[in-house]
Amino acid sequence: MATFSGQKTVTAAGTAEQIASSQLANCPVMVKALTTNTGLVYIGQVAGDVASDSGMPLAAGEVLILDNIGNLNELWIDSAVDGEGAAWLLLSA
Helix, strand or coil: CCCCEEEEECCCCCCCEECCCCCEEEEEEEEEECCCCCCCEEEECCCCCCCCCCCEEECCCCEEEEEEEEEHHHCEEEECCCCCEEEEEECCC
């Protein structure tokens, strides 16, 4: 069964992680920084190298909508604070 939403937290700030290990999307994806975050999270498609200087910064509760993502493993997340992250939602399936 397909998963249409989820959450990802970054274990160690400064170390980018894939937002999902393997999840076909082929549709728009909404990414929302967790409302409990105290620092920024960074979203991008630079494999393993998303950071404050290469990712889209999101403060707590801010949303990014990506027009079409083939697979969620193409999205990377990093955070300024250990254990903070984002939720994701496929907008059509």
